[in-house]
Amino acid sequence: MKTSDADNHGNPPVRLGITGGVSSGKTVVCDYLRRKGVTVVSTDQLAKDAVKPGMPAYDKIVKYFGTKIVSGDGALDRKKLRKLITEDHIKKKMLEEFVHPEVFVQMAEAYAAAQKRQEPLFAVEVPLLFEMGMASLFDYILTVTVDADVRVQRLMDRDHVTRDEALALMGIQMPEEEKILRSDFVIENNGSLEDTRLRMDAFYNQLISLIKRNQADKID
DSSP states (O other): OOGGGSOOTTOOOEEEEEEESTTSSHHHHHHHHHHTTOEEEEHHHHHHHHTSTTSHHHHHHHHHHOGGGBOTTSSBOHHHHHHHHHHOHHHHHHHHHHHHHHHHHHHHHHHHHHHHTTOSEEEEEOTTTTTTTOGGGOSEEEEEEOOHHHHHHHHHHHHOOOHHHHHHHHHTSOOHHHHHHTOSEEEEOSSOHHHHHHHHHHHHHHHHHHHHHHHHHHHO
16 A cells, blocks of 8 residues: 555645654664655755755854864764764754754755645654654654664664764663653564564554545545
8 A cells, every 4th residue: 555545635744753762773664654655854864955065054053163073075074063962962952953943944845845746644754853842743753663772783883883972872862762652653673674564564554544534534
């Protein structure tokens, strides 16, 4: 079943927020939805686009943090910047103030485009969904969860950081237990890719059925 099977009858797309701890497997979930024809926007990617050289947020960041966080090719040195914000809460807050407004604008534009295409479902991957106070922007929230030890190892392998650095990055996020309590759906990602796919099949079919039922209620 693809999203085309859920005619939205002119209704705005249902907004699904996807979150979870760092290295929990959100990308696997997002890729699954894209294969189903769902428009999936990543706030991380939007943030990367917002801080490219020449963008307003880039200029603000360099002015505040200094040229020491600029790499040889002119782009921001994300590893240096990440280290600074994990060590200093005020610097983290300032970075968010520079970047988040740009992300919200791009996200709204993507949603408007999905609505124009009359898509029934629009998904946004937001690692810090609850931390950023964005829960109210979504109709449903899906949290992807995985055991802490697995997350640490994945993060070390992916970003080439030490165990202490991985734990520090995890420490700035809301505990997964709290995210789970505040979510409508939860996908456990401790097993194989096939295990996750089967869980996603069940979740997706449930969500599409829910969308159809809600649309039918509005028509009646």
